[in-house]
Amino acid sequence: RAKQQLKNYNVRIQADVFGRVPLNADDIIGQKMESLDKVVDVICPMAYPSHYTWSRKLQKDPYFTVLTTSKRAKERSKNARIVTWIQAFRMKLYNIPYDRYVREQLRAIYDADIKGYFLWNARQDYDLPLKVVKNFYEKNTSLAKK
Numbered sequence: 001r002a003k004q005q006l007k008n009y010n011v012r013i014q015a016d017v018f019g020r021v022p023l024n025a026d027d028i029i030g031q032k033m034e035s036l037d038k039v040v041d042v043i044c045p046m047a048y049p050s051h052y053t054w055s056r057k058l059q060k061d062p063y064f065t066v067l068t069t070s071k072r073a074k075e076r077s078k079n080a081r082i083v084t085w086i087q088a089f090r091m092k093l094y095n096i097p098y099d100r101y102v103r104e105q106l107r108a109i110y111d112a113d114i115k116g117y118f119l120w121n122a123r124q125d126y127d128l129p130l131k132v133v134k135n136f137y138e139k140n141t142s143l144a145k146k
Contacts, residue, residue, distance in 0.1 A: 003039060003040075012041035013039070013040045013042070014040055014041065014042035014043070014044055014083070015036045015040045015042070015043055015044065016046055016085065017031045017033070017036065017043060017044065017045050017046065018031060018045070018046055018051075019045050019046050019047040019051060019052065019065075019085075020052065020054075021033060021045065022045050022069050022070075022072040022073035022076055023068070023069065033073065033076040033077060036080065037076070037077045037078055037079050037080045038079065040080050041079075041080055042080055042081045042082075042083055043073060043077055043080045043081075043082055043083075044082075044083050044084065044085055044118065045069050045070070045073045045082070045084055045085065046085040046120070047065060047069040047084050047085060047086060047087075047105075048085065048086070048087040048089075048091075048120065049062045049065040049066070049087055049092070049105075050089075050091040050093075052065060059092060059094065060094045060096075062096070062101050062104045062105045062108070063104040063105065063107060063108045064108075065105075065108075066084060066086055066104075066105045066108035066109060066112070067108035067111055067112050069084065070084045070108065070109060070112035070114045071112045074112065074114070081115065081116075082114055082115075083114065083115070083116040083117060083118065084109055084112075084116075084117050084118070085117070085118045085119075085120050086102070086105040086106070086109065086117050086118070086119060086120070087101070087102075087105065087120065088102060088119035088126060088129035089120065089121045089122065089123070089125075098128060099128060099131075102119075102128070102129050102132040102133075103132050103135075103136055105117075106133065106136045107136075110140075119133070
């Protein structure tokens with residue numbers, strides 16, 4: 001209904017989903033990629049590695065986690081664009097330097113061919129993550145043009 005009411009305003013409707021949702025075809029929490037794909041323009045999986053508590057691999061490997069979540073979301077979405085949320089906070093980094101942790105997630109976004117991302121930090125402390133983003137694009141100038 002919202003999509004129909006907003007049609008004249010040229011807006012996009014997005015839905016945030018837990019990062020585990022793209023990985024599970026029938027997740028018990030009720031968020032369904034295929035159902036959302038029919039009614040929204042953008043689906044945003046919250047791929048925060050610290051929250052994948054059922055898997056040490058997913059918690060300890062930010063590149064793998066964001067890459068896998070983003071790719072699966074793209075595979076399951078036929079209509080909606082995927083824009084992944086990445087972890088820009090220091091929870092459960094498992095001795096990975098914070099700047100590398102953020103950089104590995106950015107690298108995964110591009111390797112998964114995702115055309116956008118959001119940074120999340122509940123404290124609104126984006127100084128280091130934004131510095132990492134800037135350095136990432138400076139070193140990967142071809143990506144900055146995408």
